[in-house]
Amino acid sequence: MPVSTLDRSVTDPVIRRLNALRTLSAQAPASLEHAVLEGMQRAGSGEDLISEGDPIDSVRIVLSGWLCRYKTLEDGRRQIVNFIFPGETCDAHAFLLAVMDHSIATLTPVVYTEIKRARFESLVASDRSLAEAFWCETLVSSAIQREWAINLGRRVALERVAHLFCEIFERLRPVGMIDGNSCIMPVTQMDLADATGLSVVHLNRTVQELRAAGLIVLRERTLTVNDLEALKDAALYSPSYLQHYRSK
Template structure:
């Protein structure tokens, strides 16, 4: 839960009571194996889930049964924060790695948000940032070429992980396959592989064995047209 507390505190300072109250309501945990559904599209969950360890993804199922990834979830991210207000999920959540989640009933979280305004402000700010990320993904897929799409997503993931203190130098673990990256970007895994190789050959970044290293961050940002302001967070040092 440290990542959740740290994420919320980047929005607004939380008191000791705020933090202890959050820890108390999310004290129950569950474990999911890689590939398992954490939540199903159309489900009406009674609990709100937060990622404690591992990576997951939001996915929307199309009529033909194919699935589109609409978000990558890291430690500290809510799987279904909208459950506080909306009953039915318009997306599913799948574990991309082994995942541990903390769970709180919708009623307990709603009561906490009403009782503790700083927690509420931080919670809603993270929800708005999630919406900003989704808008940015839409622009990325609709208006950038494959080369820029991959560069932009890698810049985003690196920045988010840096905010969690999970970047060492310019290197971080990104436990995603090329197929998973392609599903989020509207590209085939073959196209993703080709673009990753080009980015590596140009000395901008490397993505091998699920490890991401940015070799020339400023140039990569320029190539991608990446401006991290939509994430509303400062990297951890």
Template sequence: MSFAAGADLGLLIRKLETIITVSDAERQALERLPITRRQMPARQDIVRYGDHPSQCCLLLDGWAFRYKLLDEGKRQILSMHIPGDIPDLQSLHLPVMDHNLSSLTPCTVAFIPHDALLDLTRNFPGLTAALWRDTLVDAAIFREWMTNIGRRSTLGRITHLFCELYLKLHAMGLAENHACEMPLTQSDIADAIGVSNVHVNRVLQELRGQGLLTLQGQRLVIHDWVQLTKRAEFDPAYLHLKSAAVS
């Protein structure tokens, strides 16, 4: 059943406000969008390769990820997504999915009809620009992931991934004091950065031994943010956040 849910769409507003200023009229228009809420179990596809979706999904709770599978079953994770993200926004203009989108954890998803989003963009050019900017930031993150996989060491890849996810969570008010939820398994990390599980395990032990971070019980604690960013060669400019400062 479709309905307008201002509280749920507040997450989308908060996400957009990390990169732009949303006017009162735009806020009200976003809150009027019709949505269909759905609970998704962990590790279930939300949209699949080859689908022709007629709606976009806003992640309200939980984590999701984009991925592709090779013929032999090997998986490449392409991106990670947190509450406030619309991971399949490109489906608004690209009619066929060229990858899979799956829940990582149990998720609550709000499906927004394409027709409603298209009406929104026709009537509110500022929101059109905001959504376009969001897709450009998404592309910037893809470029950084390509650099990460192609040129950084395994230690650099892992630390860079953690720095990125921590800052994204922090911007949404989902992380503080250098600690946050981190529901990635070692297999997920390996498939995101293109190395083996054994290599991931070895590097995590090294980082823990150096006192930089602890990853335990689906929780990441960063003990030395400055040194971690140095080891990762992490520059948050590609996230294009209005404020990327972490004290």
């Protein structure tokens, strides 16, 4: 659904996230804002923005709300392979491929923008800092996927869930979505289970372990981390793969 009018501050998460990866030029925010506002859209919760096998002709950037990348097996089992947060692109360079190899769905109502391939290529060609920032984001996305592979392949359940909570905190921080030691957690336990490769029962038991240890409180769609350093220790977590604040 097209968006007719919205406060221009909705572009802030994009600018803040890209700035955390590369220092943008003085003119980059205005150029990016113009491109973002041209293609503003809304989608409700539980909608596919793009499905596996669909052709790709646009870059989608999330302005508000949560989405996920996922794959579904023939028998209906779903694996969430990443979350997508405000300020992040869904597919910055996917248009270089013929079709999508996974699906992207909304977990909450979202506002996003679609920038057509030609417009995006013109945008990054005109500003090196933007080009480098978007490439950095693509590389960070690949690094996140490697961490998720380690999560599923080597970390035990408590480490998996703790690691995911740490990562969510660190990815929301650059766009100002951390309030003290809390952040919104608008996803279901089924979503968290599908992201960590656990059953809902096992996921719930693991969350209870983290609560009992005094590390987190998860209530009313809000995650509170009582001791982030202790949670990181429990998760064997290092945020270096996110590359935040390494701008040049």
